[in-house]
Amino acid sequence: MDRLLVLARHGQSEWNLKNLFTGWKDPGLTDLGIEEARNAGRRLKEMGVQFDVAFTSDLSRAQRTCKLILEEIGQPNLKTIADQALNERDYGDLAGLNKDDARARWGEEQVHLWRRSYDVPPPGGESLKDTVARVLPYYIRDILPRVMRGERVLVAAHGNSLRALVMVLDGLTSETIPGLELATGIPLVYKLNEDTTVASKKVLEG
Numbered sequence: 001m002d003r004l005l006v007l008a009r010h011g012q013s014e015w016n017l018k019n020l021f022t023g024w025k026d027p028g029l030t031d032l033g034i035e036e037a038r039n040a041g042r043r044l045k046e047m048g049v050q051f052d053v054a055f056t057s058d059l060s061r062a063q064r065t066c067k068l069i070l071e072e073i074g075q076p077n078l079k080t081i082a083d084q085a086l087n088e089r090d091y092g093d094l095a096g097l098n099k100d101d102a103r104a105r106w107g108e109e110q111v112h113l114w115r116r117s118y119d120v121p122p123p124g125g126e127s128l129k130d131t132v133a134r135v136l137p138y139y140i141r142d143i144l145p146r147v148m149r150g151e152r153v154l155v156a157a158h159g160n161s162l163r164a165l166v167m168v169l170d171g172l173t174s175e176t177i178p179g180l181e182l183a184t185g186i187p188l189v190y191k192l193n194e195d196t197t198v199a200s201k202k203v204l205e206g
């Protein structure tokens, strides 16, 4: 039995393009983002991937990406479950600020800690640790049981909500997680073992 779990970060958003902290704000995809999402779908189609269910967040950039992937693989009406638990990390007071302006104001190192450390929350927002604390229970309760039953599952979500999941799946630590970057529109194709650990992982680049 293939225990298939595909994780896809949304395509480029309007605020990715403008270099703004986004978090729970809800900008749409750019034309490039739409193309990235379609391309992710095409790559999955080339691999012959089909899904039994899709999960996405409460935010439109992830939902649109999910829809575009499903259209490309010829499953436009697949059952799709949207949940706030998969939302991007809440960037708190940084949401809407330009990332270069933030570096000029608070310094490169502080901004890097806010963006990539495990446990330093941005002002008024969530650390990655906080994000793991909401994503992981949802994964264990709602997503993983389906994968273990042999359902082929797509999760279309966000840079940091997916970093939270990849941290758990790949066994990364608070020391190694800062080095993990997820590109827009590049699906990660996991197959799981019977004991829920990772059997294989393929990054669908290009």
Ligand SMILES: O=C(O)[C@@H](CO)OP(=O)(O)O
Pocket (backbone or CB within 6 Å): 016, 020, 021, 022, 023, 024, 088, 089, 091, 115, 159, 160
């Ligand atoms: O702004 C955000 O919400 C995220 C993802 O775009 O940014 P970062 O990569 O800095 O965590």
